[in-house]
Amino acid sequence: RIDGKRLWDSLMAMAEIGATPKGGVKRLTLSDVDKKGRDTFKGWCEALGLTVRVDAIGNMFARREGRDPKRLPVLLGSHLDSQPTGGKFDGALGVIAGLEVMRTLHDLNIVTEAPIELINWTDEEGSRFGHSLMGSGTWAGIYTLDKTYGLKDVDGVSVSEALDQIGYKGPNPAKPFPADAYFELHIEQGPILEKEGKQIGVVTGAQAQVWYDAVITGQDSHAGTTPPSARKDALVAAAKVITLVDDLMRARGEDGRGTVGFLQIAAPSRNVVPGEVRFSVEFRHPDDAQIQGLAKTFPEQAKALVEATGCKLDLTELFVIPAQPFDPACVDLVRQAAKRLGFSSREIISGAGHDAVYVARSVPTAMIFTPCKDGLSHNEAESILPEEAEAGCQVLFEAVVARANR
Amino acid sequence: RIDGKRLWDSLMAMAEIGATPKGGVKRLTLSDVDKKGRDTFKGWCEALGLTVRVDAIGNMFARREGRDPKRLPVLLGSHLDSQPTGGKFDGALGVIAGLEVMRTLHDLNIVTEAPIELINWTDEEGSRFGHSLMGSGTWAGIYTLDKTYGLKDVDGVSVSEALDQIGYKGPNPAKPFPADAYFELHIEQGPILEKEGKQIGVVTGAQAQVWYDAVITGQDSHAGTTPPSARKDALVAAAKVITLVDDLMRARGEDGRGTVGFLQIAAPSRNVVPGEVRFSVEFRHPDDAQIQGLAKTFPEQAKALVEATGCKLDLTELFVIPAQPFDPACVDLVRQAAKRLGFSSREIISGAGHDAVYVARSVPTAMIFTPCKDGLSHNEAESILPEEAEAGCQVLFEAVVARANR
Ligand SMILES: NC(=O)NCCC(=O)O
Numbered sequence: 001r002i003d004g005k006r007l008w009d010s011l012m013a014m015a016e017i018g019a020t021p022k023g024g025v026k027r028l029t030l031s032d033v034d035k036k037g038r039d040t041f042k043g044w045c046e047a048l049g050l051t052v053r054v055d056a057i058g059n060m061f062a063r064r065e066g067r068d069p070k071r072l073p074v075l076l077g078s079h080l081d082s083q084p085t086g087g088k089f090d091g092a093l094g095v096i097a098g099l100e101v102m103r104t105l106h107d108l109n110i111v112t113e114a115p116i117e118l119i120n121w122t123d124e125e126g127s128r129f130g131h132s133l134m135g136s137g138t139w140a141g142i143y144t145l146d147k148t149y150g151l152k153d154v155d156g157v158s159v160s161e162a163l164d165q166i167g168y169k170g171p172n173p174a175k176p177f178p179a180d181a182y183f184e185l186h187i188e189q190g191p192i193l194e195k196e197g198k199q200i201g202v203v204t205g206a207q208a209q210v211w212y213d214a215v216i217t218g219q220d221s222h223a224g225t226t227p228p229s230a231r232k233d234a235l236v237a238a239a240k241v242i243t244l245v246d247d248l249m250r251a252r253g254e255d256g257r258g259t260v261g262f263l264q265i266a267a268p269s270r271n272v273v274p275g276e277v278r279f280s281v282e283f284r285h286p287d288d289a290q291i292q293g294l295a296k297t298f299p300e301q302a303k304a305l306v307e308a309t310g311c312k313l314d315l316t317e318l319f320v321i322p323a324q325p326f327d328p329a330c331v332d333l334v335r336q337a338a339k340r341l342g343f344s345s346r347e348i349i350s351g352a353g354h355d356a357v358y359v360a361r362s363v364p365t366a367m368i369f370t371p372c373k374d375g376l377s378h379n380e381a382e383s384i385l386p387e388e389a390e391a392g393c394q395v396l397f398e399a400v401v402a403r404a405n406r
Numbered sequence: 407r408i409d410g411k412r413l414w415d416s417l418m419a420m421a422e423i424g425a426t427p428k429g430g431v432k433r434l435t436l437s438d439v440d441k442k443g444r445d446t447f448k449g450w451c452e453a454l455g456l457t458v459r460v461d462a463i464g465n466m467f468a469r470r471e472g473r474d475p476k477r478l479p480v481l482l483g484s485h486l487d488s489q490p491t492g493g494k495f496d497g498a499l500g501v502i503a504g505l506e507v508m509r510t511l512h513d514l515n516i517v518t519e520a521p522i523e524l525i526n527w528t529d530e531e532g533s534r535f536g537h538s539l540m541g542s543g544t545w546a547g548i549y550t551l552d553k554t555y556g557l558k559d560v561d562g563v564s565v566s567e568a569l570d571q572i573g574y575k576g577p578n579p580a581k582p583f584p585a586d587a588y589f590e591l592h593i594e595q596g597p598i599l600e601k602e603g604k605q606i607g608v609v610t611g612a613q614a615q616v617w618y619d620a621v622i623t624g625q626d627s628h629a630g631t632t633p634p635s636a637r638k639d640a641l642v643a644a645a646k647v648i649t650l651v652d653d654l655m656r657a658r659g660e661d662g663r664g665t666v667g668f669l670q671i672a673a674p675s676r677n678v679v680p681g682e683v684r685f686s687v688e689f690r691h692p693d694d695a696q697i698q699g700l701a702k703t704f705p706e707q708a709k710a711l712v713e714a715t716g717c718k719l720d721l722t723e724l725f726v727i728p729a730q731p732f733d734p735a736c737v738d739l740v741r742q743a744a745k746r747l748g749f750s751s752r753e754i755i756s757g758a759g760h761d762a763v764y765v766a767r768s769v770p771t772a773m774i775f776t777p778c779k780d781g782l783s784h785n786e787a788e789s790i791l792p793e794e795a796e797a798g799c800q801v802l803f804e805a806v807v808a809r810a811n812r
């Protein structure tokens with residue numbers, strides 16, 4: 001069995017890196033803090049005798065050899081980057097639990113048939129460079145390396161520069177290699193498991209999503225002298241789009257998601273009618289058809305609202321991620337492990353995007369969810385219990401070892 | 407007659423200080439750039455033999471003695487601070503034209519009966535510390551010095567610290583002294599004079615205004631997993647308030663003004679439902695009763711909208727400026743000067759706030775407007791013609807000298 005206390009202690013040690021005053025974590029991808037998290041993780045892996053390689057987009061792979069040189073590796077992992085005001089567990093749980101799996105194998109002197117590789121994916125959150133699942137998406141070939149390298153943060157720093165700055169632009173190519181399976185443990189980040197009192201979520205797939213960048217251009221002018229008829233107020237136009245996004249979400253019931261999470265006035269000043277506003281838009285739904293429908297109708301609806309205010313809308317679709325079902329055999333390994341261990345469980349669709357979604361395109365994949373307090377995530381107050389982490393890690397251990405020894 | 411070319415050259419020299427790539431000016435109050443503008447202005451004044459004193463809030467007074475020691479000074483001036491993306495003339499025209507009046511008196515060896523004092527008011531724009539007309543408002547006793555010193559910019563720098571940093575916390579008390587009159591030349595910042603082809607606006611008063619600070623608190627949560635019913639989206643709530651402000655403005659017709667010019671999400675991230683948003687609100691109207699009505703009803707209406715989204719609104723009224731009529735005798739001096747010089751003119755109410763509004767509470771006051779291109783101000787493209795500046799300056803000269811020699 002895995003060591004629940006060691007797992008928790010390592011989670012807490014990782015949470016120190018980028019700890020925020022309100023009890024959360026700020027470990028933005030490819031920042032100096034992220035480098036510290038990566039270095040610590042690397043040290044922990046190497047202490048177990050694992051070999052750590054880094055690919056061109058900074059994804060880290062810690063390999064434990066198996067007995068049979070012909071067997072493809074079983075992969076597991078998640079991400080160590082966080083939101084600007086994120087929690088201790090979003091991402092870190094999957095990586096540190098993977099480490100605990102490795103430590104347990106090491107302690108018990110178990111050599112699995114297949115090799116096992118523990119992965120820390122680069123920039124899962126997407127908060128800094130605008131593309132969630134960036135590292136796994138580049139690895140999976142969804143984005144070319146050139147495109148990803150060129151993405152910039154709000155300060156104009158590119159992914160390529162940021163990788164160089166922290167020394168994590170590795171020599172290995174960022175592309176899929178033959179692998180037998182991928183397992184990812186993650187907190188649910190939603191309220192379902194907690195509400196139903198289930199210990200384990202058997203994740204059968206992830207919902208569809210579409211993300212946009214929007215720029216509204218109006219005209220800066222004086223708030224005191226510019227009459228209503230002469231205004232081109234980019235913020236008033238943005239407010240109408242924000243309301244539209246919320247309305248479109250609510251029209252789809254409890255399965256709908258629609259969010260403007262980022263917004264910036266170009267030259268904010270109290271007595272200036274805003275002339276330029278930039279913001280993000282994203283929609284999600286378990287049903288692909290809903291997202292395809294929104295991707296068709298939303299741009300036109302938003303444009304009409306913005307133009308009615310005298311402003312101009314420039315909307316860029318950043319990406320569409322179709323709904324992604326996971327591999328039935330891998331999902332069943334998770335289901336069986338939970339049952340064997342006596343944990344209550346239920347099937348669940350992931351509301352969040354995960355690296356598993358892109359890995360699933362080339363490698364049989366499954367995910368394990370554990371509950372989190374009040375379903376809260378992307379919030380410094382994100383919280384789980386040690387026994388919840390332990391249960392998830394134990395299921396991960398069983399599923400990975402079962403697959404590696406099949 | 408004043409020297410139109412010298413006036414224009416000095417305006418352009420001042421516009422170099424804080425010049426922006428798009429042809430505007432960024433000379434934020436009490437910044438290093440503002441210090442450079444102040445130092446330059448001081449040098450120009452002292453070259454004419456004027457004595458420059460500075461008061462506790464950084465207002466600068468350049469005095470030219472008159473013949474009669476018993477006469478009260480005639481004041482003129484405006485401000486050298488600008489918006490973050492401001493124009494070359496908003497404020498600077500009144501100060502540099504005042505300097506040109508002094509230079510002309512000097513060249514012609516004219517000694518007026520009354521002394522004349524040229525003023526550069528601190529922080530007219532209000533963009534950095536949230537209170538427009540800050541220097542003149544403190545001088546006029548609208549705000550206590552302690553209150554003003556404690557105001558902070560978004561980086562937490564207080565007015566007191568900023569004054570110390572640039573060395574403009576002067577020894578003179580910031581309070582009204584006996585004065586005979588105050589004249590301020592300013593660009594209209596609106597479209598009326600240009601549309602009607604008038605060279606001079608005879609300003610009879612300024613409209614009423616009310617300013618607010620707003621904070622909406624909801625809950626940061628995951629954009630992919632948080633269902634509509636569980637969201638407390640502070641940005642969606644803010645969007646409803648922004649729309650309300652625009653609606654309330656439009657319900658008052660072409661005289662209405664309502665603006666949200668500043669807005670910031672506390673922790674912006676594309677896939678986070680925003681948990682905290684801060685923004686500004688202001689309303690203006692020539693009719694006091696309209697502003698009093700809004701100050702009564704808007705807070706309740708905004709609160710209801712915000713609470714319907716599950717969020718909380720914290721609204722602080724920063725100040726109310728009542729409509730301010732100017733002094734009929736001073737206004738008439740402007741009217742007569744324009745007529746005598748053969749300039750076309752019309753009476754006009756100021757849409758913008760001006761230092762003249764607070765000075766008018768203790769000193770007989772008038773203002774002179776000149777047209778600006780497309781009525782555009784608080785915009786880097788703000789533009790006027792040299793002959794428009796010259797006409798305004800000539801009217802200012804005549805009105806000031808007539809008053810000083812009466
Ligand atoms: N798991 C998670 O929070 N992923 C971030 C990407 C997203 O779903 O927005």
Ligand SMILES: NC(=O)NCCC(=O)O
Nearest residue numbers: 224271530531538758759
């Ligand atoms: N003249 C001018 O732009 N004043 C700024 C203060 C305001 O009216 O908002």
